[in-house]
Amino acid sequence: MSAITREQLRTHLRQAGLRATRARLDLAALIFGGGAQHLTAEGLHRRARETGIQTSLATVYNTLNRLTAVGLLQRIVLDSRRTYFDTNTEPHHHLFDEDDGELQDIPAEAVEFLRLPEAPAGRRIESVDIVIRVRRENP
Template identity: 40%
Template sequence: MSMTAQPKSEPEIKDLLRSHGIFPTSQRVIITRLLFEKCTHLSAEDVFRLVNAGNRQVSKATVYNTLGLLAEKGVVREVLADPTRIFYDPNTQPHHHFFDVTSGKLTDISVDQIHVSNLPPLPPGARLEGVDVIVRLRPEK
């Protein structure tokens, strides 16, 4: 995953959150740091498990609410590859994904590797925000 300026220190994480209009509570800093340190696609359950792997006790509600806020404010992207869970992606640059339906693993695809054409006309009053392509894979038998 290629990203520029990955914040990892506590001051960098706090600055990132503030720059997106988010007050940096200790739980928000821990969750955000985890997402950028892992630098991979994590579900809310993954984040909950990893955040609480040490001696911390961060509630499931706090994890879910923080992830929702981070996505709403543009700190991370939500990726809906599986109908049973949302993945959170610290790479907010335009890109697409491979999704292995057997393992549940997401892998980035560079935006220049997929070309979308012939989109239908947009409804009146709408503007295109982006196109996300998820290529679902299954191992050959």
């Protein structure tokens, strides 16, 4: 979503069942106004402050978690210290550069599976999320 208006953001939030508070609208403009992107809460908080949006890190986390809960963002947990939020909610995988912390999309069709394990009784496989980690060959 590039060049999205505040009214479009308001409608988008309401359609997802969320109140369009000022804080959510301000943060949603940063999240959805720049096209597909991978965000961390800390990075979004820093960008908000740089653009004059006065908000707490807790509000940023709450907003990201609510947007994820209603399906507007996808959460990618890389390890106990790193969680990204992805504006691309279509099925896809990721390439993570361990050296620079950059996360990139990999189209779902670029990864092939020969076999998946059987799901436990009474369960079905909902999705498969792959993160391929890379690092410079000669650090």
